[in-house]
């Protein structure tokens with residue numbers, strides 16, 4: 242066996258190292274050597290996780306199948322048992338390192354390790370963890386002030402929640418109470434959460450249907466790749482006008498959308514769409530809700546919030562995920578005038594924005610600023626997008642590369658003219674990339690889009706590794 246290949250295989254830059262419990266047998270080694278012959282180097286990283294002695298993947302899978310929701314799904318045929326994480330890397334039960342290019346929309350790292358965030362959480366936990374309501378606490382007020390400071394216009398009042406779903410439910414309820422109307426307009430292919438109201442506003446997949454809610458209308462998606470009007474946002478916006486004129490009494494409670502649809506397959510709304518729709522909604526007396534659960538917190542690089550790239554100011558902004566880098570927290574930010582509607586109701590959230598979560602999330606915000614992660618998202622994201630664009634020129638199967646900053650999508654089609662979704666091929670490429678040490682997400686209406694949303698500490702070397710690995714996987718198709 243060639244020595245240099247073996248050396249490379251188990252070097253610290255190979256995803257096959259360090260193996261705490263090496264996959265036994267000649268078969269595994271020869272299979273690995275075969276891959277190593279073409280395997281690009283994962284950027285070196287000076288960290289080895291502590292040994293893992295816990296239950297193995299098969300046992301966890303068995304328990305999960307027996308005791309957890311049958312609706313849970315896995316990304317891979319053989320689900321990974323991830324036991325450690327550091328910055329943009331994850332480690333499985335054998336100590337094998339993976340580049341996490343999906344990350345659950347974590348901001349500062351994969352969601353587990355930034356020393357300043359950990360310290361803030363530990364200090365606050367040692368001192369006090371309690372409910373958000375009832376008493377004064379500086380952690381909650383300080384973070385609300387800092388968050389309001391990141392907002393444009395009069396968006397100054399913060400309601401904390403435990404998740405993105407709760408944030409969107411609250412935003413839609415506020416819009417209904419404020420306007421006295423029930424009708425909400427959302428986009429086809431949108432995802433806004435997993436409770437009744439938000440699942441009504443969701444119209445995401447063709448393989449599962451949303452939960453039907455009365456008074457929810459789904460407007461034409463201003464999808465620049467597949468949409469009938471290409472990149473002409475104003476033409477798509479007419480559909481919202483028509484819904485209001487013919488589908489409602491002429492008034493609406495609100496309109497909710499992301500600036501870049503995340504679960505929907507990294508679809509950036511066509512330029513001109515949001516300004517036109519916001520104008521129409523305001524004219525009909527409704528409120529405009531920006532769901533920043535994925536695009537917010539510097540991810541798009543060019544702006545801190547996704548909606549800013551469209552030159553609009555919403556009435557309500559919702560957020561989660563990146564706000565806490567993995568801590569369960571979400572928020573709704575609105576104007577003092579709109580916020581008043583809840584004073585006429587008994588509204589509170591017991592743990593939404595509790596002291597520990599707000600202390601942690603405040604630390605996340607400080608790290609984003611201190612480490613200039615927005616700038617990094619712009620620089621590394623643009624670099625990665627260019628490299629993915631070059632892959633598109635080489636591989637016919639890549640129909641579209643899109644997105645902004647570190648929120649990028651790669652759409653796979655078997656026929657560029659027909660835009661036929663390459664559903665089976667994408668699954669195969671994803672498995673191959675995982676085997677070579679790169680984890681990406683998958684989504685879109687047809688499930689044929691790679692979602693690349695790594696933690697914002699992602700580097701150019703990581704971007705190179707990801708594209709080299711994708712190139713190899715595609716070349717093998």
Ligand SMILES: Cc1ncc(COP(=O)(O)O)c(C=O)c1O
Pocket residue numbers: 404405406407409432433434435499503504532533534535561562
């Ligand atoms: C855009 C968007 N809004 C809302 C949600 C719901 O957030 P959560 O899962 O925290 O309830 C998600 C989750 O994926 C999302 O992507």
